[in-house]
Amino acid sequence: MRVPLDWLREYAEVPAGTTGTQVAADLVRVGLEEEGLHGGDVQGPLVVGRVLEVTPEKQKNGKTINWCQVDVGEANGTGEPQGIVCGAHNFGVGDLVPVILPGGVLPGNFEISARKTYGHVSAGMICSSLELGLGDDHDGIIVLTDWLGAGAEGLEPGQDAIPLLGLDRETVEVNVTPDRGYCFSLRGIAREYSHSTGAAYRDPALVRVVDGQEQPLTAPAATADGFGVELRDEAPLDGVQGCDRFVTRIVRGLDPQAPTPAWMATRLTEAGMRPISLAVDISNYVMLALGQPTHAYDLHKLAGPIVVRRARAGERLTTLDDVERALDPEDLLITDGGETVLGLAGVMGGASSEVSDTTTDVLIEAAHFDPRTVARTSRRHKLTSEASKRFERGVDHELAPQAAQLIVELMVEHGGGTADPAVTDAGQVSPPEPITFEVSMPTRYVGVDYPRERVVEVLETIGCTVTAGAEVTPAEATGADGTGSAGASDGILTVTPPSWRPDLTTPPDLVEEVARIDGYDQIPSVLPTAPGGRGLTHAQRVRRTVAAALAGQGLDEVLTYPFVGESRFDDLGLGADDHRRHAVRLANPLSDEAPLMRTELLQTLPDAVRRNLGRGAKDVALFEIDTVTLPDLARKAPVPGVGVKPDDAVLEEILAAVPHQPWHVAMVATGQAERAGWWGAGRATDVTDVVGWAHAVCDALGVSVERRQSEREPFHPGRCVELTLSDGTTIGWAGELHPKVVKALGVPDRTVAAELDLEVLIAASDRRAQGAPLSNHPPAGSDIALTVSRSVSFGDLLESVRAGAGELLESVRLFDVYRGDQIGDDQQSLAFHLTFRADDRTLTTEEVNAARDAAVARAARDHGAVQR
Amino acid sequence: MSGPNTNYDPVEVSALDPEQVEANVADALSAITAATSLEELKAARIAHAGEKSPLALANREIGALPPSAKAEAGKRVGQARGQVNKALATRQAELEAERDERILVEEAMDLTVRPDRRPFGHRHPLTLTAERMADVMVGMGWEIAEGPGVEAEWFNFDALNFDKDHPARQMQDTFFVDPADAGIVLRTHTSPGQARSLLERGAPLYVAVPGKTFRTDELDATHTPVFHQMEGLAIDEGLTMAHLKGTLDRLASELFGEGLKTRLRPAYFPFTEPSAEMDFQCFVCRGDDAECRTCGGTGWIEWGGCGMVNHNVLRACGIDPQRYQGFAFGMGVERSLMFRNHLADMREIIEGDVRFNAQFGMEI
Structure with missing residues (x-):
């Protein structure tokens, strides 16, 4: 709503000299936020000048300027003609023009001073409409007889041109909140101005001012x-x-x-x-x-x-x-x-x-x-x-x-x-409903002590009719002993809002009126004492831990928009019946290219990778932690109305219709995992890095993980692992992106990625880890090399070795793999380092050898492995 | 060298001659002193203290002496060898120390340029800001609740007293899930967390709800269709707007600077009554600079909306408004980050450019 100050003055006694800025500040105090100020930014002296002489002077740059003598009356203090350089040519001797003199300020805070230009001292400026903020014509200056028409009659040089051109007119633009329909009028704004400042108010619905007379x-x-x-x-x-x-x-x-x-x-x-x-x-x-x-x-x-x-x-x-x-x-x-x-x-x-x-x-x-x-x-x-x-x-x-x-x-x-x-x-309008109002409510609600008189005064100021007592006095208000009745009725008001305030319907509405008219700045600052909380939830701590772990591994956290299109599912190679294509669709998406809510973070995370590469980055390792949206059966949520608690069945229906939105974590990386430099060679990020990061997440949460070689889009069919809990529950997948996906997404070859379901990890880590005493006895190591068919997975063989080695085994580590001429084409040789340790003694060579042999024997039995 | 003692006529062997022994010692000491490296010292050791050195040979001759001469010769040669060995040990220690010192010098590496061998990762400053805000609330004894981004329309609007036909509901620029009458929207604010928390936990309740929110705004320097808010809700007996202000003052002071205050301005929100817009004091000028570029000279920076929870919200959540009352507030996390850490363009927050993260540590 734009409020011309001149118009506002007709309905409220705005003190002379009040600026638009001040009016805006007064209106903000009662809840009308400033959106803008227009006009009022020219400061004089801006006066009427009569052109006495115009001397065109051709300049070296080909331009012709006019050296003018202008009569500005007594406005320059001397009465002598003012010498001014002017580049415009749409005026002549005798014309009346607006002249800003040194000391004046044009819009944009442009201060005018006498300055040397084109070989003259130009003491001011003849103004165009653009310069005065009145229009967009810069080529010609304003000739007042043309601009004002008949209004230019009787103008005298030296006269103030600011009111003449309406430059003293300011307009304040305010934002009207949806509850204050009546403020979409000067009538309402003026009333609010009056509430804010105490200025006298004249209701234009009741009184007109015609020729300065009220009627x-x-x-x-x-x-x-x-x-x-x-x-x-x-x-x-x-x-x-x-x-x-x-x-x-x-x-x-x-x-x-x-x-x-x-x-x-x-x-x-x-x-x-x-x-x-x-x-x-x-x-x-x-x-x-x-x-x-x-x-x-x-x-x-x-x-x-x-x-x-x-x-x-x-x-x-x-x-x-x-x-x-x-x-x-x-x-x-x-x-x-x-x-x-x-x-x-x-x-x-x-x-x-x-x-x-x-x-x-x-x-x-x-x-x-x-x-x-x-x-x-x-x-x-x-x-x-x-x-x-x-x-x-x-x-x-x-x-x-x-x-x-x-x-x-x-x-x-x-x-x-x-x-x-x-x-x-x-027609027949319904009068406003009276509101039964406890006079203590504003104090109880706002924390400021408002005496009864103040409450009544404010409510009457805003136009309410206030009467003491409830409209229907309850019989029990009169105490048996005759005391307390005064207190009971004293404490209750019946408040009838004015016709222009249909928004006032409840006691809290009236509390707001008391608080805002009295001033929100009166409200003290008191820190409440909460009963004491339980800190962050396990899930919240898990997300922080995972983020810190991945950042510690060298990845950067990013946030991507959750919107995707079907073409992205194609890019990722999802099959026609892949459940991940079943996504929540928006009725009014920002872009028709991306109307769906992602079902995996890996659907949007590559965009951030590409943006970084496009901006010159070479080594990019990103992660994102956010929810994904998994649509359930297409159910509609009931939308019962306001102010009433839905019954349990309806509430259940609402909650059930909200799609499942589990938290995930995803990673994508390309480039160097370690850079080359004066310290030595670098190393490209490869699939072992991303599988390692996925493990780092689980390690950080103390969740032990099992692995299964896996084929799943968007991964390379031979370079993807599924991570599971020991009970087989899927945590997620990590691997190298499929070469076709790499091409479709426009990311570098060998880009690696992973996505884990944090909900699984949150549940799996929600227990107290148990410590055990550490053994003080020395470890004993032993290496074995096993030749086995290539059809046996590393993981399976390692598990056999672990199982065979028995309880003395502390750890087993695969440290080398050989495939080549020295063994059959379909064979591979895997070298393991076994570390043994006992809690209660130093192990003998015989014990270690026996455990090692048992490990080899188990591998032989399970997989036909032969020790080399 | 000596021949076999065939005639048992002890021959006074020249090797045991005191002068000869002394000369050998002198030779040895001078060779030891002259050795400038451990290799030279090793050669001197072999020559003068080795098995075939003159003193070792002299020692071997002692056995051939008559018993009467053995003692004296033995003492002489023993002292000589001791003297040589001691000198060897001393020189050995000196040369080893020199060598060790030299190796340290030779091994020196210039570390004045950061070896950027392994990349350093970063958290995103926005999530760090949200965490910091949550931590301040936790410090005040509040708990952190959550709600879904894809939310029931009832929770996003009706439960919060946004009537279906109220202009405020239309002003929210809502994303609707297809079909548009499914009753599911992308939440336009974190406020549905108020209703969810109240329904789940009841009163009294002190919770903050940080989270992702959505409006159909095109991305520009100050708008993004996906953004973050933190909602606060306190419902208890006797809570007032003064408690609201106290809570906001504490949060502002923790985020933007010790002692910074907030200001409330009357406003309208369907879910609060009375309602207020909240500003925090400009942390750059604190209102003392009319030309301040951070606050535009007003001394205050807009932060969010707040107020006393509307009775209709309490009723929708099964809370008795006659017994309990309280306040709620919500502010933008992006806005808090931008002002706290001097960011000019919101786009940088959402683009995922690693250079953006790299400006900040893991703690901002």
Whole structure:
């Protein structure tokens, strides 16, 4: 909402000299946040000058400048002509021009001083509209006789040009929150300004100022011969009538050519609306002034009566924005005689009954519509208008006759028409519901001690009617002993909000009014004492630990958007029936290329890898920890309304419809794991790194892991391992990306990746690790080399060795693999280092050899392994 | 050299001659002293103390002496050999010390350039910021709760008193899950965590809910469709807006600087009443610089929204508003990070450029 200060001053006593910045600060205090300031950024002296001499001087750069002598009266303190260099050529001797003198400031904080230029001392500047922030013409300066027209008559050199050009006019733009519909008007803003500053307030719905004189704005009572209006809402929403008040007035004999008065056009422009024609401008002006949207019909295009009803199936309407719309039975319509649709109530009129440049007699509509009805129609047709914006936030239901009266007066004054005595005021509005309010509630809620008088004062200031006691005094309020009754009734107020505050419906609403009018800056700072929490949950600690472990391994944490498209599933080589293609789809995605929620982090993490490579990075190792979304059966979640706890079954249904969103961790890496340098050779990141990082995650959580050679997209079929818990539960997969995937994603060959289900790790690590005493006896080592068929996996052979070596084995490590000429083509030789240790003694060579032989024997039995 | 003693006429062997022994000792000592390396010393040892050295040979002659001469010759040769061995040991120690010192010098490596052999990883500053914010709350005795990003519409709106037709619900720029009437949205704020926590845990309750949130904004320097918030909710008997302010002051002071205050401005949110926008005091100028670039000269920086929890929210969660009341607040984690760590462009937070992370340590 734009608030021209000059307009604000008409309704509130804004102290002289108050700047837009100050007004904005005053409005912020009561909850109207500043969105912008317009105008008011030129500081004088900016005066009227008369050009006395113009001497063109050709410059070396080919440009011709004018060396001017300008009469600025006494404004320069000497009365002598002012010498000014000017590059424009659209003026001549005798013209009146705006001149800014040294010491003045132009928009953009551009300070003017006398300066030497083109061989002269130029003492000021003759201004263009661009320089003054009045337009975008930079080539020509403003010639006041052209700019002001008749308004330039009688101007004297030296006169202040700031008010002349309207440069003293400031407009403050504020953000109006959805509960404060009444602040979409100067009436509401001025009231709030008055609440903030204590400035006197004049309600423009009750009083007009004409030629400096206050006069009451009095609407006549309805007459029997008013234009016919029938309110026929047969399907009210939630029992609320779509239209509960409909006022009409008629003005006849308007001059269709009558111009909009300049002051009104200026105010409209400053408030951000374009002047169009007198009838439209008056309607807009009254809406901005009072907050009541109205509509003007060409009386001769109406057969009457006006019937307000819901739409019928199949009805259509072409609205003023030239869009033909199919109407919904919930839409509330204004119709002519019940048949011809004139407009969508409270949203937008139709083209057929619009006032035109031949209209002389108009019917003015000022009505009150149900916010919900208007909101739904506006949303349904994706049609937001100045009217719908106000109606859906709630318009003062007492305002319609006053607004219509103001329109009539303005039309008569400026359009030469006559007010018709016939007045309609149909419908029945419900008065605001009184609120029973404990006077102690603001203190109890805000933590500031508000005496009863202060509470009452504030509520009355904002327009509430306050009476002592509950509306219906409870019988038990009178104590048996006759004491305490005063206290009980003293503590209760009955508060009836003013008609312009439909947002005030509950006691906390009134608490906010007391707190904000008294000032939020009065609220002290008190740290509450929480009962003491249990710290982070196990799951939260796990995620931190995993992140720290991976960063410690040299990976960088990133966050990627969770949106993917089907083509990414193709890139990753997912089969047509891969369950990971079954993703939650957005109805309104930002991009049609990515309408799905990822089902694995590896679907989006490569984007970050590619971005880094694109920006010149060579060695990239990234990880991400986030949730993925796994759709369940397509279930819909019920959406029960506000303010009531759904019953357990409904709540269960809501919770069950929310897709499962487990936490995952994923890694992708390419480039060097170790860089070459003066210390020696480097080493490329390979699949052993990523399998190692996956283990680092599990190690950090104390979860022991088993491995299975695996084939799974998007991995290389021969270079992928599935990690599992000892009970076989899958933790995730790690490996090298499939060469086709690498190509499709545009990442380097041999890029490696892993994705683990953190939920599995969280559950598996949620136990207390048990310590055991450490042996003080020395270890004994022994190496074995086993030749075995290549069909035996390293892991299986190692497990056999471990099992065979028995309890004395402390650890076993595969340290070499040989495949080559010295053994058969289908054979491989694996070398293991075994470490033995006993808790209670130093092992003898015989014991170690026996355990080693047992390991070899077990490997032989399980896999046909032969010791080399 | 001596011949066999055939005639038992003891021959006075010249090797045992005192002068000869003395000369041998002198030769040995001078060779030892002259040795400048362990190799030279080794040669001197072989020559003068080895099995075939003059003194060793002289020692061998002692056995041939008559008993009466044995003692004296033995003493003479023994002392001589002792003298030589001692000199050898001393020189050996000297040369070894010299060698050790030389090796240290020779082995020296210039470490004045960082050997960037293994890459160093980093946490993302945004998650670190969220963790730090959560830690401040934990320090105040609060717990950290979570909720899903893909959320039931009821939790995101209705439970929070956003009526279906209320303009505020339309202003949220919501992503809807297909079909649009599925009743599932991407949560537009972390506030559904309020309702979930209240339903799960009941009152009294002090929880903070950090998490990912979504709005249909295009990415630019100050907007991103995916962002993070932290919600706070305290429900107890007797909680007031003063407690809200106290909590915010503590959080602001922990995040942005000791003693920094917050300011409340009247505002509107469906799920709180009274409602407020909250600003924190500019940590650069503290309101003392009208030209301050961080706060634009206002002395305050917008942080988020807050207020006393609306009765309808409590009712929707089965809490009796006559008994319990409390406050809620929510602020952007990105915004907190940007101001705390002087970032100008939100895009850097979400792009995943490793250079961005590298500006920060694992603790920010």
